[in-house]
Structure formats: C-alpha cells, structure tokens
Amino acid sequence: MATGELSEEQEKIASVHARLDRERAEAQAALDAALRDADEQRWHREVTVRTRSEQLSRLEVAEDGLCFGRLDTATGERAYIGRIGLFDPGNDCEPLLLDWRAPVSRPFYTATAANPEGVTRRRHFHVRGRVLESFHDDDLHVTSETLLAALNAPRAGTMRDIVATIQAEQDEVIRLPHRGVLVIEGGPGTGKTAVALHRVAYLLYAQRERLSRQGVLVIGPNPGFLRHIGEVLPSLGETDVVFATPGELFPGVRTDREDTPELQALKGGLAAVDLVREAIADREELPDEPIPVELEDVTVPLTAPLVEVAREIARASGLKHNEAGPVFRRALVDVLVPPALELIGLDWPELADDVRRELARHPDLARAAAELWPVLTPEGLLADLYAGRCSALGYPELHRDDSGAWTVSDVPLLDEAAELLGTDGAEERRAARERREAVEYARGVLHVVDTDAEMHEEELRAVDLVHAEWLADRHTPADHRVLAERAAADREWTYGHVVVDEAQELSAMDWRLLLRRSPNRAMTVVGDLAQRQAEAGVRTWHDVFDRYVPDRWRHHRLTVNYRTPAEIMACAARALAEVDPDAVPPTSVRTGEPPTEVTGGDPESFRPATGTFAVISVDGPLTPRASKGLEFDVAVVVDPDRMTPPERYVALTRATQRLVILHKPT
Numbered sequence: 001m002a003t004g005e006l007s008e009e010q011e012k013i014a015s016v017h018a019r020l021d022r023e024r025a026e027a028q029a030a031l032d033a034a035l036r037d038a039d040e041q042r043w044h045r046e047v048t049v050r051t052r053s054e055q056l057s058r059l060e061v062a063e064d065g066l067c068f069g070r071l072d073t074a075t076g077e078r079a080y081i082g083r084i085g086l087f088d089p090g091n092d093c094e095p096l097l098l099d100w101r102a103p104v105s106r107p108f109y110t111a112t113a114a115n116p117e118g119v120t121r122r123r124h125f126h127v128r129g130r131v132l133e134s135f136h137d138d139d140l141h142v143t144s145e146t147l148l149a150a151l152n153a154p155r156a157g158t159m160r161d162i163v164a165t166i167q168a169e170q171d172e173v174i175r176l177p178h179r180g181v182l183v184i185e186g187g188p189g190t191g192k193t194a195v196a197l198h199r200v201a202y203l204l205y206a207q208r209e210r211l212s213r214q215g216v217l218v219i220g221p222n223p224g225f226l227r228h229i230g231e232v233l234p235s236l237g238e239t240d241v242v243f244a245t246p247g248e249l250f251p252g253v254r255t256d257r258e259d260t261p262e263l264q265a266l267k268g269g270l271a272a273v274d275l276v277r278e279a280i281a282d283r284e285e286l287p288d289e290p291i292p293v294e295l296e297d298v299t300v301p302l303t304a305p306l307v308e309v310a311r312e313i314a315r316a317s318g319l320k321h322n323e324a325g326p327v328f329r330r331a332l333v334d335v336l337v338p339p340a341l342e343l344i345g346l347d348w349p350e351l352a353d354d355v356r357r358e359l360a361r362h363p364d365l366a367r368a369a370a371e372l373w374p375v376l377t378p379e380g381l382l383a384d385l386y387a388g389r390c391s392a393l394g395y396p397e398l399h400r401d402d403s404g405a406w407t408v409s410d411v412p413l414l415d416e417a418a419e420l421l422g423t424d425g426a427e428e429r430r431a432a433r434e435r436r437e438a439v440e441y442a443r444g445v446l447h448v449v450d451t452d453a454e455m456h457e458e459e460l461r462a463v464d465l466v467h468a469e470w471l472a473d474r475h476t477p478a479d480h481r482v483l484a485e486r487a488a489a490d491r492e493w494t495y496g497h498v499v500v501d502e503a504q505e506l507s508a509m510d511w512r513l514l515l516r517r518s519p520n521r522a523m524t525v526v527g528d529l530a531q532r533q534a535e536a537g538v539r540t541w542h543d544v545f546d547r548y549v550p551d552r553w554r555h556h557r558l559t560v561n562y563r564t565p566a567e568i569m570a571c572a573a574r575a576l577a578e579v580d581p582d583a584v585p586p587t588s589v590r591t592g593e594p595p596t597e598v599t600g601g602d603p604e605s606f607r608p609a610t611g612t613f614a615v616i617s618v619d620g621p622l623t624p625r626a627s628k629g630l631e632f633d634v635a636v637v638v639d640p641d642r643m644t645p646p647e648r649y650v651a652l653t654r655a656t657q658r659l660v661i662l663h664k665p666t
C-alpha cells in the first residue's frame with residue numbers, strides 16, 4: 001500500500017464527508033426554517049418538519065463508515081461504494097458515492113475470479129472516524145480479509161450491519177426480485193437474520209414510495225431478540241419499520257406468557273378456527289324460559305322455538321356476528337307478530353303493522369335481543385370461554401382462573417375472533433357522522449363566501465371552484481403519528497412487506513394472522529426447521545405456504561456459517577444429527593478453539609475480560625428458548641443432556657469464539 005495512494009484515497013474520503021456535511025447543513029437549515037414558519041398551515045409544517053428530521057437522521061447515521069469500498073472496471077471507471085448515495089451538484093450531479101443498494105454497486109458483493117463482472121479491482125477501506133487507516137485489494141476469490149476481521153471482532157451487545165462485507169450468496173437473496181413469499185433457510189449463524197434485515201433496507205431503497213406508505217413489519221421471537229437486532233436498520237437509515245413479537249400482534253395486548261405445550265398445540269392448530277366459531281355460536285343463545293313481552297293489550301311469550309327461527313334467519317344472512325345483530329332483532333319482531341295477533345284475537349293487516357311498530361320499539365324485546373345475541377368483543381368472548389363456557393363446549397382444559405391474562409397463543413385466537421365477530425358499526429357510524437358534519441360546515445363556509453361579495457353573474461364564484469366535500473377533506477386533520485405507531489395500533493393495517501424471523505416457531509394460527517396483515521403476500525421468512533422448539537411450530541414449509549401461496553413461494557438455502565468456528569460447529573453437529581440424521585450442518589468460514597468440557601465449577605469463572613458472555617441452561621438465566629437468534633463471544637452451556645435435541649442444538653451454536661460445556665456433578 002503506497003503512501004501516495006493512501007493519501008489520495010484519504011482525500012477522496014474527506015471529500016465525500018465534506019459533501020455529507022453540506023447536505024446535513026442544508027437539511028438542518030430547511031428544518032429550522034420550517035420550525036420558524038408560523039404562516040404555514042400546521043399540518044403542512046408538521047409534515048415538512050418530519051420529512052426533514054428523517055432526512056437529517058439518515059444523513060447523521062451514514063457518518064460512521066460512510067465510504068467502505070471502491071470498484072474499478074475494465075472500462076476504466078472507478079466508483080466509490082458507501083452507506084448512502086452522494087452526488088456532486090457542481091459537476092452535473094456526477095455520483096461521488098454510490099449507495100450500496102444501487103444496481104451499479106452490486107459487483108462489489110458478487111464479482112468473483114470465475115465471474116469478474118467487468119471488475120478489475122475491489123478495494124476495502126479501513127476507516128476510523130474520518131481517517132483512512134489502511135486499505136486492501138482482494139483478488140476476487142479468497143475469503144476477504146475484511147470479512148474475517150469483522151467475524152473475529154468481539155461482538156457488541158447488539159447486532160451490527162454487514163454492508164461492507166455482504167457475501168455473494170447473501171447478496172443474491174438480499175436483492176432477489178421475487179414478489180411472493182421468500183423462505184430463507186439455513187443453519188445457525190448462516191446470516192439469515194442479517195440477510196433478512198438487509199433485504200428490508202434494500203426493498204425500502206428499491207420500492208421506497210410504496211413501502212414507506214404501508215410500512216414493513218418485522219417479527220422476532222422475543223423482546224430480547226428484537227433488542228439484539230433493533231439497531232441494524234436504524235444504522236442503515238431506515239425507520240419506517242414496525243418490530244413486534246408474536247405476543248404483540250393484536251392491538252391492546254402485549255404478552256410473553258406461554259401456555260403449556262399441550263395448550264399451545266390445541267390453540268395453534270387450524271382446528272382453533274372452529275373452536276372460535278363454536279364459542280361465538282354458543283353466545284347466540286335460546287332462552288331457558290319464555291321471555292314475556294308486554295304489549296298494550298296482551299303479553300306475548302318469546303319462546304325458545306321462536307328465538308331459534310330468528311337465530312336461523314340472522315345466521316343465514318351470512319353477516320359476521322356483531323353485524324348480524326340488527327338482523328336478529330328485526331327477525332325477533334317478525335316472529336312475534338303472528339302469536340301477538342293470535343292473542344289479541346283479531347287479524348287485520350293494519351293491526352299487524354301497529355304491532356310490528358310497537359314490538360320494534362319495545363324495551364323488553366331490545367333487552368332480550370341484547371342478551372340472546374350480545375355485541376361481543378374478542379377479549380370478552382375469549383375471557384368468558386376460558387372462565388367457564390369451555391367445559392360445556394368440550395374443552396375443559398382451556399379453563400383458567402385469570403381468564404383475561406393473555407398468552408402468546410391467545411393472540412391469533414383474539415385476531416380470529418375479531419375477524420369472525422366484525423364490528424357493531426358504531427365506529428363506522430361515528431366516522432360517517434363526523435364527515436357529514438365537516439361537509440355541512442364547509443357548505444356553510446362556502447355559502448358565506450358566496451354571498452359576502454357582490455358579484456357579476458359571469459364572474460367565477462367560490463362554489464364554482466371548490467366543492468364542500470373537497471374543502472371538508474382539506475380541513476379534516478390528517479393522522480400525523482409516525483407510520484410505525486399508526487400501523488401497530490390498527491388491527492386492519494396491511495403492510496407492504498412482512499419479515500418473519502425464527503419462523504419455524506410459529507403455529508398455523510400465527511400464520512393465518514400474519515397472512516391477513518400481508519394481503520399482497522410480500523414476505524421474507526427466515527428460519528431453520530432443525531432449531532424448532534415450539535410444539536405447534538412449522539414441520540415443513542409446504543404445510544404453511546402451499547395453502548396460502550401455492551405458486552408464489554420460493555425456498556432459498558444459505559450454507560455458510562459466519563458465527564461459530566468449525567470446532568464448535570462439529571460439536572453442535574452431533575446435536576443436529578439427533579434432531580434430523582439427514583440434515584447437513586453449515587460449513588464454518590473460520591476455525592478457532594475446540595469446546596472446553598468441564599464437570600462442576602462456577603460458570604461465571606469463564607466470563608471474558610471483554611466481549612459478550614452468556615450462561616445457557618434449562619433453568620436460566622438464559623434458557624435455550626430465550627437464546628434463539630442471539631450470539632455471544634463466550635457461551636457456557638450447562639447440562640446440555642437435560643435439554644431436548646433442538647434446544648441443545650440452539651444452545652451449542654451461540655458462541656462466536658469460545659464454547660464451554662459444563663456438566664453439573666451428580
């Protein structure tokens with residue numbers, strides 16, 4: 001590495017930083033101006049402030065490792081690759097720095113000696129702050145020095161982005177143009193999570209307009225995992241992403257309580273849809289005793305057979321339970337008219353109309369309708385089911401004392417119930433009323449404007465140009481919450497893209513819920529069937545996706561292990577063979593030290609002076625289940641023989657440097 005060349009490259013890096021500084025100053029000035037501008041309409045100002053703040057934070061996070069590579073091509077071109085794209089306005093907007101996601105940057109990740117894609121040199125920069133310490137050129141076929149340096153470095157508490165070292169097999173998946181469900185499968189440490197997150201960043205770049213309107217949902221198994229991966233996308237400047245665990249997918253509920261494996265299996269199977277249907281049907285009741293409805297002259301008994309006829313009419317309407325409530329009530333009136341006339345003893349058509357009117361307004365009948373066909377909420381329905389109704393339905397095992405203390409497996413059931421119950425229309429009626437009022441108000445405003453000034457007939461008037469509906473829309477305050485907040489609070493929100501990590505753990509009912517959130521079926525699904533710990537989880541990907549996207553799902557396998565050195569992987573491979581004798585373990589890219597096996601002693605004694613550390617044991621502090629997707633420089637696995645084979649496989653593949661197997665003395 002010649003000194004002259006180093007200072008030439010340093011100059012280049014300084015110039016891209018200078019450009020970044022200028023863009024930041026411009027964005028800051030625009031933000032300050034928007035904040036000062038009191039004349040601008042409030043909603044307009046809020047939008048400008050938000051857009052500028054987002055732009056500013058994107059530019060700020062790009063600072064760290066802004067430019068990490070250079071590509072030279074056979075045609076004599078030279079391009080610098082970085083975290084964002086920067087252009088030179090003084091030079092016809094020539095690119096100064098290419099965004100890593102731009103199509104022209106692709107050969108930086110994919111060129112090989114066998115297929116150089118026109119690349120003659122790939123250069124990696126090692127930058128600290130803004131100072132270029134060194135660089136090296138790789139010869140397009142050996143494992144890059146930069147990759148090994150990144151993999152050998154001690155881990156921070158949270159996952160980092162890998163933009164500077166994405167490998168060719170990973171790049172292919174990150175940019176795959178597939179529009180349906182993409183299943184990425186691979187053993188532990190093959191970079192599935194890293195790839196899925198970089199795919200999100202890539203899609204946000206390639207389809208920004210659509211995805212920033214609809215947002216992206218990323219599902220991870222538990223809050224610890226979400227914390228672990230939570231920094232990757234912000235470090236790439238992306239924020240329109242909602243992160244959630246399966247226990248947070250029903251608005252208003254947030255839980256990490258687990259049912260027993262038996263209950264998870266019962267609630268997770270598709271038969272649970274019928275269970276929810278039965279629970280609703282159970283609330284469309286017949287009276288034990290006839291209910292007296294007192295009319296002016298006679299008292300008519302509302303008997304079970306009459307209610308049954310009304311119930312059949314309501315059910316035959318095909319409407320959801322809550323939406324069919326008014327149908328049931330009208331049917332009750334209809335079925336009561338003939339017995340009422342019989343009791344009165346007269347059968348005049350006009351009298352029938354009077355009786356019908358009286359019944360329709362009758363409080364006894366309204367009360368009876370509300371009891372026999374109540375308006376139900378998903379939470380109320382399931383709480384009543386678990387509190388006792390489950391026994392009569394043949395599921396006594398569902399009973400629990402704290403019926404409203406939701407578990408993760410209740411979440412898709414609540415969502416199913418919301419689907420089957422529908423709304424009672426109150427929300428829609430309120431929205432329609434507010435809109436009517438806004439239009440009325442706008443009409444009034446237009447009327448004032450129209451009559452205020454004296455005008456000639458041929459002159460254009462406000463009402464000729466502006467409709468009341470349009471004016472009302474302009475003044476209805478828009479919802480300015482950030483997308484992530486709006487989406488997370490709305491059960492009917494549909495996302496532009498859904499990513500599911502540790503997907504092997506999700507039940508059939510979880511998938512039903514998630515596919516509702518993704519009507520366009522644009523999903524990236526990441527998992528490893530050999531690591532499945534949940535009883536109700538995925539057995540084969542065909543089971544899940546043949547049902548929903550028979551010809552729009554693709555399976556892609558990653559085979560290289562970037563986390564665990566070969567010696568540790570060889571030990572973990574024995575656990576893998578117990579899970580599935582035919583499974584092929586991933587190939588480690590690094591070698592390291594063999595695992596240490598000891599009997600007795602304090603796990604804490606293995607804690608390294610620096611770097612991350614965990615003790616994984618069925619009794620905690622970190623259980624195999626909670627360790628899913630995480631990694632540590634040093635991992636102590638306590639009594640692996642007490643774990644199930646998939647638990648053991650997960651626990652033994654968490655270490656990046658050193659694995660200690662500690663047997664408790666018997």
Ligand SMILES: Nc1ncnc2c1ncn2[C@@H]1O[C@H](COP(=O)(O)OP(=O)(O)OP(=O)(O)O)[C@@H](O)[C@H]1O
Pocket residue numbers: 147150151159160162165166167170186187188189190191192193194195528562563628629630631653
């Ligand atoms: N190209 C790469 N450059 C640098 N680091 C990488 C690269 N690919 C993966 N890694 C690192 O390898 C480690 C394992 O990656 P990741 O957690 O995504 O694997 P995984 O397949 O999701 O594992 P698991 O199945 O155990 O959840 C992470 O530290 C990740 O940053």
